[in-house]
Amino acid sequence: VVLTVRVDHDRCTGSGNCALVLPEVFELDEMANKARVIDGTPPPDLERWVRQAAEQCPTKAITIGAE
Amino acid sequence: VTQTAGDRARITYDPFDSAILADPYAHYRQLRDEAPVHFLEKDGMYTVARYDDARSVLARPNVFSNDGYGPLFDYTYSDPSCEPTGIGRHLFRADARGRMLLFSDPPMHQPLRKLAVSGFSPRTIQDYEPMIHAVSESLITRLVDESSGEGAVDIAHDFALHLPFTVVCCILGVPEADRPEFRRWVDTCTFKLGQPRDAEIAEASEGLCSFFDAVVAARRRSPENDVISRLIVAQAGSDDALSTPEIVAFAILLFLAAGDTSAGLITHWFKLTLCTHPEIDGMVREDPGLIPQAIEELVRYDNSNQAVNRITTEPTEVAGVEIAAGVPVIVLLASANRDERQWGPDAETYRIDRRPTDSLAFGRGIHLCLGAHLARLEARVAVQAFNRYVERAEVAGPILRQDSLFVRQCASIPAILYPTSVRSTR
Numbered sequence: 199v200v201l202t203v204r205v206d207h208d209r210c211t212g213s214g215n216c217a218l219v220l221p222e223v224f225e226l227d228e229m230a231n232k233a234r235v236i237d238g239t240p241p242p243d244l245e246r247w248v249r250q251a252a253e254q255c256p257t258k259a260i261t262i263g264a265e
Numbered sequence: 266v267t268q269t270a271g272d273r274a275r276i277t278y279d280p281f282d283s284a285i286l287a288d289p290y291a292h293y294r295q296l297r298d299e300a301p302v303h304f305l306e307k308d309g310m311y312t313v314a315r316y317d318d319a320r321s322v323l324a325r326p327n328v329f330s331n332d333g334y335g336p337l338f339d340y341t342y343s344d345p346s347c348e349p350t351g352i353g354r355h356l357f358r359a360d361a362r363g364r365m366l367l368f369s370d371p372p373m374h375q376p377l378r379k380l381a382v383s384g385f386s387p388r389t390i391q392d393y394e395p396m397i398h399a400v401s402e403s404l405i406t407r408l409v410d411e412s413s414g415e416g417a418v419d420i421a422h423d424f425a426l427h428l429p430f431t432v433v434c435c436i437l438g439v440p441e442a443d444r445p446e447f448r449r450w451v452d453t454c455t456f457k458l459g460q461p462r463d464a465e466i467a468e469a470s471e472g473l474c475s476f477f478d479a480v481v482a483a484r485r486r487s488p489e490n491d492v493i494s495r496l497i498v499a500q501a502g503s504d505d506a507l508s509t510p511e512i513v514a515f516a517i518l519l520f521l522a523a524g525d526t527s528a529g530l531i532t533h534w535f536k537l538t539l540c541t542h543p544e545i546d547g548m549v550r551e552d553p554g555l556i557p558q559a560i561e562e563l564v565r566y567d568n569s570n571q572a573v574n575r576i577t578t579e580p581t582e583v584a585g586v587e588i589a590a591g592v593p594v595i596v597l598l599a600s601a602n603r604d605e606r607q608w609g610p611d612a613e614t615y616r617i618d619r620r621p622t623d624s625l626a627f628g629r630g631i632h633l634c635l636g637a638h639l640a641r642l643e644a645r646v647a648v649q650a651f652n653r654y655v656e657r658a659e660v661a662g663p664i665l666r667q668d669s670l671f672v673r674q675c676a677s678i679p680a681i682l683y684p685t686s687v688r689s690t691r
Binding site for chain 1: 324326371372374375379382383385386387388622623629630631633635637638
């Protein structure tokens with residue numbers, strides 16, 4: 199099972215929270231003011247932090263899945 | 266929308282009046298209701314007081330720039346009789362200013378931020394937790410023993426204000442023997458009331474700069490697992506690697522940003538639990554699992570960092586108010602965090618069950634406070650250590666405040682500490 203991460207750009211308001219929680223997976227595109235996923239299938243040992251990033255997103259724009 | 270001179274005259278907020286800074290919240294409310302975007306005539310700056318407007322300013326970093334933020338440090342005295350300190354001129358050398366994280370805009374900002382951000386993620390800073398515990402315990406046990414239910418000790422100056430300073434010293438590798446002098450330099454350089462003027466600031470800045478020059482040189486020779494080494498290693502061999510003065514300026518900025526702000530938050534926790542909301546103390550002692558959300562609500566309700574500033578790069582508008590280019594704009598985060606339009610009619614009430622998810626206490630967007638998770642961790646550990654060793658604390662004298670436009674804190678909280686059985690049976 200592989201962890202998958204997506205950011206819904208319609209919901210994202212560029213708070214920057216996810217990029218601070220897990221910079222290995224998320225970054226804030228500063229020109230677009232939207233979060234960007236830089237590793238859509240992060241290693242399983244990052245799952246706890248992926249979940250924290252999703253919980254702290256004020257607009258719940260982060261979706262975590264498993265494939 | 267234009268604000269008339271008459272409208273302006275009714276507004277009581279003045280960012281350089283120490284009485285107002287000591288209790289700014291009623292003034293913020295007036296600003297939100299009557300002048301959400303307000304021109305401070307004598308200072309030539311605007312204030313932005315509502316949540317939505319504050320967010321919209323923070324979301325447009327190329328219009329509301331951080332470049333030029335440095336000189337505004339000159340305005341940070343809350344005592345108008347103090348002369349500007351010139352800290353913006355002295356502290357950051359001219360050759361470092363161009364690429365300071367805090368003073369840069371897109372597109373230059375993102376690569377700088379990327380270099381630093383992994384050093385401050387919750388995953389990285391969890392390694393500091395045992396150290397923060399050890400520092401907190403050593404500070405609080407000394408105070409408990411000294412007070413032991415009889416004498417008054419200062420839990421602001423000797424605990425809350427000391428803890429974040431010591432933590433940054435550990436993170437940046439300042440040896441213990443150097444810390445008293447370091448403390449003096451940092452205190453001189455931060456924005457405090459009644460501080461000495463330019464000559465002393467210049468000397469303190471020079472002290473900080475030479476110290477970090479030596480640290481950077483040492484880390485270039487043999488990198489360790491710290492923030493400064495990361496900055497060096499990440500860019501080794503690259504054409505636009507940060508220079509030594511740039512890394513030094515970054516280290517100093519960390520000290521200034523991580524000290525007073527976290528300290529102020531912990532002092533406000535004491536004010537909350539010992540003075541205004543003692544029931545919160547009972548609740549978190551009963552269920553320590555509530556501490557993180559209690560702190561999260563405190564940073565919304567009464568954060569130490571009250572405001573950030575920006576400077577306009579082009580003519581623009583906020584909530585229909587036109588602002589010319591080159592004008593400073595003060596974003597009143599602490600006012601936005603009490604905006605009834607965002608938080609509801611009880612916005613000015615501390616509610617431990619509020620769980621705010623989008624307060625502006627740490628800013629928002631590209632300059633979101635790098636140390637936000639470190640500040641939360643320090644506050645949580647400080648509260649845990651305090652409650653473990655202190656059964657009950659009684660305020661035993663006047664609480665002294667130290668407030669500037671940017672950072673509010675209690676400078677002194679004299680208290681008698683009654684030890685818990687953990688301490689008294691040791």
